[in-house]
Amino acid sequence: MTAMLEVRGLQSGYDGSTVLAGVDLDVAHGQVVALLGRNGVGKSTLVNTVMGLVRPTRGSVVIDGQEMAGKRPDAIARLGVGFVPQGRRVFAPLTVAEHLAVAEKAGRKGDWDRTRVLDLLPRLGERLGNRGDQLSGGEQQMLAIARALLINPRLMLLDEPSDGLAPAVVHQVGEVVHELCATGMSVLIVEQDLRLAFSVADRVVVLEKGSVRLDTTLEDFRSDPGRARSLLGVA
Incomplete structure (x- = not known):
């Protein structure tokens, strides 16, 4: 498979500090890559840098053949990158319908319109008049996913989509990711819930101290539980 996302030698951080120390990572067309690692190793920094929310100090971010390192988030979104941030970042005073309208206005032309999004996430259709708060x-997580879909992405970045959610909702998130994969969308998912990560991923990339420690297939990663426990610090 050819790469939808190619990251090479990526370095970035905050306020002069280095968090990513030369990351290489690929996400092929139609592939789901789970980005794993202990807290504080740079997983969110990586997706934020790919999305243009953190400026890299060195390295390359190629999205569908175009160099996008250091570009603005709106330019990256227009290229077809959807982003579901950690914490969801829903605007409290805006209704669901208003959130969707803003996303539609900013989005590219494509198959993901409001009707299709609400078919995938029907609970939102029942809550169109409700404010974010x-x-x-x-429901906020589903709204964050809906906003990202309405830009008609070819690559979706999901940062801790299970964070703070009940198990039934986490299962629903997994079903949504499966649906996106069935459409041929590429997905990079940062996740601490290994059950969710393992249910959707084709490949696993483990970060350690700002660098890639392991990049392998899901099957290979799961075949060595001791290695997984050591890398992720889980019991």
Whole structure:
């Protein structure tokens, strides 16, 4: 498979500090890559740098053949990159319908319109008049996914989509990711919930101290539980 996302030698950080120390990573067309690692190793920094929210100090971010390192987030979104940030970042005073309208206005032309998004996430259709601060955590997460889909992405970045959610909602998130994969979308998912990560991923990339420690297939990663426990610090 050819790469939808190619990251090479990527370095970035905050306020002069280095968090990513030369990351190489690929996400092929139609592939789901789970980005794993202990807390503080740079997983969110990586997706934020790919999305243009953190400027790299060195390295390359090629998206569908175009160099995008250091470009603005709106330019990266227009190229077809959807982003579901950690914490969801829903605007409290805006209704669900208003969130969707903003996303539609900013989006590219494509198959993901409001009707299709609400077919995939029907609970949102029941809550169109509700403000962001009137939604449950699960509903806010579905709204964050809906906003990202309405830009008609070819690559979706998901940062800790299970964070703070009940198990039933986490399962629903997994089903949504499966649906996106069935459309041929590429997905890079940062996740601490290994059950969710393992249920959707084709490949696993493990970060350690700002660098890639392991890049392998899901089957290979799961074949060595001791290695997985050592890398991730889980019991």
